[in-house]
Amino acid sequence: MLRQCSLFDEPPGGLGVLSPEPPLPAADAPDRLHSVFYGLLPQRSDAAGLHARGRQVEDGVGFAGSAVDADRLHVTLHALGVHVGALPRDEVDRWRRAGAAAASRRPPFDVVFDHVATFGGRDNPWVFTSSDEADIHALHEALGIALANTGERVARQRIAPHMTISWRGRRIATTAIEPVRWCVHELVLIDSLHGEHEHEILGRWGLSG
Numbered sequence: 001m002l003r004q005c006s007l008f009d010e011p012p013g014g015l016g017v018l019s020p021e022p023p024l025p026a027a028d029a030p031d032r033l034h035s036v037f038y039g040l041l042p043q044r045s046d047a048a049g050l051h052a053r054g055r056q057v058e059d060g061v062g063f064a065g066s067a068v069d070a071d072r073l074h075v076t077l078h079a080l081g082v083h084v085g086a087l088p089r090d091e092v093d094r095w096r097r098a099g100a101a102a103a104s105r106r107p108p109f110d111v112v113f114d115h116v117a118t119f120g121g122r123d124n125p126w127v128f129t130s131s132d133e134a135d136i137h138a139l140h141e142a143l144g145i146a147l148a149n150t151g152e153r154v155a156r157q158r159i160a161p162h163m164t165i166s167w168r169g170r171r172i173a174t175t176a177i178e179p180v181r182w183c184v185h186e187l188v189l190i191d192s193l194h195g196e197h198e199h200e201i202l203g204r205w206g207l208s209g
Contacts, residue, residue: 034083035192036092036202038099038143039074040111040136046182047073050113050128053180054165057116058126065126065169072199074190075111075136075163078143087191094150095189096203101146102139103187103205109135112181117174119162124171127162128180136161139187139207 042050051070058065080095113128130136140159148154189203 032085032193034087036080036083036087036095037190037192038077038080038095039188039190040077040139040184041074041186041188042182043185044071047071050163050165050180050182054128057177058166058169061116061172061175062170065124065166067166068164073163073165074188074199075161077136077140077159077161077187078147092189092202094152095147098143098146098150098152099187099189099203100205101149102143103207104209105142105146106135106139106207106209108183108185108207109139110181110183111136112179113163113177114179115174115176116172118169118171119160119164123167124169125164126166126169126172127164129160129162129174133161135184139184142209143187 041047047070050073051067055067058067111130112132113130115129115131117127117129119125119127137159144154144156184207186204186206188201188205191200191202192198193200
């Protein structure tokens with residue numbers, strides 16, 4: 001499930017946050033786990049097409065996994081760690097400023113997924129991958145610079161861009177597929193709530209570079 005929310009009474013000016021919701025409660029369960037990351041989300045029509053294409057290819061190779069819902073399909077761009085209990089508002093503010101700055105430096109771009117593979121991990125995540133990742137890496141680099149400029153301690157992260165579309169099927173080797181294309185229009189800050197199958201949107205910014 002995808003939900004949009006804000007940690008602030010009013011969104012900071014100029015961040016391009018879409019349709020802000022009321023702020024989250026100040027209190028949170030002390031043991032609630034939040035995985036926060038920047039991601040790329042397909043628009044609804046693209047997500048539906050990617051979801052359908054995933055099922056089609058999956059049937060062809062006999063993967064037989066547990067499909068990820070269309071509204072949770074994403075490409076992780078930069079992980080910000082796991083946090084216990086309430087998210088620190090000053091850090092979220094910094095992450096939002098960095099997201100806005102990075103999005104302003106890069107234009108929209110197409111992603112073409114042309115392979116599927118089992119990506120590793122005990123749950124056998126089955127993923128779409130692309131043989132041309134230059135634009136994704138460029139946005140990732142811009143984001144790292146923006147985070148550093150806000151004072152965030154940035155560890156160099158080696159990313160392998162992919163979109164998980166199923167879990168817990170049989171393992172398969174990397175396999176070429178007929179390409180499926182979608183357009184990245186925005187950068188999104190996501191809070192993934194462990195064990196709740198829910199993504200909360202903390203901020204989103206249109207690519208405008």
